[in-house]
Amino acid sequence: MLKFIRLSAVTVAALFLVGCGGPAQPPADVLATTSIIGDAAERIAGGRIRVDVLMGPGTDPHRFQPSAGDLSRLTSAKLLLFNGLHLEGKMTDHLEQTTNGRAVAVTRDLPLDKLLLADANGGEHDPHVWFDVSLWKTCVGTIRDSMIEKFPEHADAFRANAAEYLAELDALDLRVREKASSLSKERRVLVTSHDAFGYFARAYGFEVKGLQGVSTGAESGTADVSTLAGFIATRKVPALFTETSVPPRGLQQVLDAVQRQHGWNVHLVGDHESLYSDSLGPKGTPTGTYAGTVLHNIDIIVKHLQ
Ligand SMILES: [Zn+2]
Numbered sequence: 109m110l111k112f113i114r115l116s117a118v119t120v121a122a123l124f125l126v127g128c129g130g131p132a133q134p135p136a137d138v139l140a141t142t143s144i145i146g147d148a149a150e151r152i153a154g155g156r157i158r159v160d161v162l163m164g165p166g167t168d169p170h171r172f173q174p175s176a177g178d179l180s181r182l183t184s185a186k187l188l189l190f191n192g193l194h195l196e197g198k199m200t201d202h203l204e205q206t207t208n209g210r211a212v213a214v215t216r217d218l219p220l221d222k223l224l225l226a227d228a229n230g231g232e233h234d235p236h237v238w239f240d241v242s243l244w245k246t247c248v249g250t251i252r253d254s255m256i257e258k259f260p261e262h263a264d265a266f267r268a269n270a271a272e273y274l275a276e277l278d279a280l281d282l283r284v285r286e287k288a289s290s291l292s293k294e295r296r297v298l299v300t301s302h303d304a305f306g307y308f309a310r311a312y313g314f315e316v317k318g319l320q321g322v323s324t325g326a327e328s329g330t331a332d333v334s335t336l337a338g339f340i341a342t343r344k345v346p347a348l349f350t351e352t353s354v355p356p357r358g359l360q361q362v363l364d365a366v367q368r369q370h371g372w373n374v375h376l377v378g379d380h381e382s383l384y385s386d387s388l389g390p391k392g393t394p395t396g397t398y399a400g401t402v403l404h405n406i407d408i409i410v411k412h413l414q
Contacts, residue, residue: 136160138255139185141196141203142169143388144238145214147398148248149189151273152255156262160185165390168353170197170324182206187258189214189251193223193235195386197325212254214247224306227321234322236386239308241281241402245274280399287406288312295413297345299336299362301354304385312406319358333361334369341370347412350378351385381408 137157140146146161153159162181163172169191174182182188182202190196190203192213203211215223215237222243224234238244252270256263288296296314298305303318319336340348340362348363350356356378366374377383383405389395395404 133160133181134158135184135186136181137185137259138187138189139181141188141190141199142167142386144386144398145189145191145247145251147388148214148244148251148273149255152248152252152266152270153262154265154269156265157255157259163387165387165396166352167387168324169195169386172196173198174202186210187212187254189254191235192216193233193237194226194323195235197323209257212250214250214254217250218243218246224310226323227303234303234306236304236322237307238398239305240311241277241284242311243307244398245277248274248277276399280402284312284402284406287410288314291410291413297343297413298409299340299345299348299359300383300385301349301351301356301359302385304351308405319362320354324354333358333365336362337365337369340366340374341372344372345374347375347377349409349412350376350382352382352389353385353387356382375412377408377412381412383408 136159138149138153138159139162140149140159141162143161143163143165146159149159160181162174162178163169179202182199188203188206188211190199190211190213192203192215194200196203203213215235218237223237226232226234237247248270252266256266259266293313296312298309298314298316300316300318302320302324303316303322305314305316305318306322308314309316317336317339319332339345348359350359356376359376363374363376366372384395384401388398388401394400
């Protein structure tokens with residue numbers, strides 16, 4: 109068995125070295141569109157199969173345009189895991205038309221009454237379900253089930269790994285709840301670049317406002333900027349939060365409008381304190397995992413709204 113693994117590794121390395129003309133990477137067993145889905149698949153796989161992620165750190169899935177290389181990775185993977193609520197705006201048709209059960213929408217088992225509606229620009233439902241950790245657990249169960257169906261030889265290991273991960277997510281949910289409860293109700297107002305935090309708001313008792321809608325596909329107009337600026341000044345919101353996958357210029361305009369038109373001094377939270385919304389950080393860093401970003405986000409939110 110060990111010999112076999114070593115041989116496969118050599119084959120894999122050889123494929124890498126083929127370079128031009130040859131495939132840049134061997135086909136993935138599982139290809140996840142976003143790093144958030146990929147993180148769950150990796151935990152369940154536990155190194156037994158190859159899990160790849162299509163979109164790298166900081167990529168905005170709403171605007172992601174697959175290259176020819178991406179399309180060939182999508183075609184060659186044995187199992188595709190995607191959000192399924194139009195998160196991958198430009199790829200939705202391609203993913204939904206993939207047949208033979210090869211593409212699985214990880215949100216497929218969520219009850220309809222648990223889904224939030226999207227704005228006019230973002231499809232029917234808000235796709236950012238992972239911000240409610242308890243809701244994301246259902247998606248992790250779907251990821252587990254679809255991996256077991258495709259790779260039944262690893263069923264026992266996948267079940268055990270998923271059970272361990274789901275227990276960790278229970279503890280994570282509790283921690284977020286505790287940290288959120290350290291803020292008084294009137295302090296729990298979260299203003300971000302786009303409307304990614306609706307499920308977070310519902311789960312942990314916040315009110316949220318995004319400059320852009322549920323999808324970043326539509327540019328915000330000046331009316332949005334001045335409406336949001338008025339809201340921030342009226343509610344005396346102390347901080348605005350940028351996101352790692354959305355350029356901060358829109359929120360900077362809001363900040364300028366708040367200060368100029370309302371004389372209210374609001375703080376823009378950015379750089380290393382930006383919130384992780386639709387993408388995880390680089391692998392091997394504290395925010396390279398889903399749990400790491402959830403904790404980062406709640407710590408930063410509490411710190412700046414206190
Ligand atoms: Zn988003």
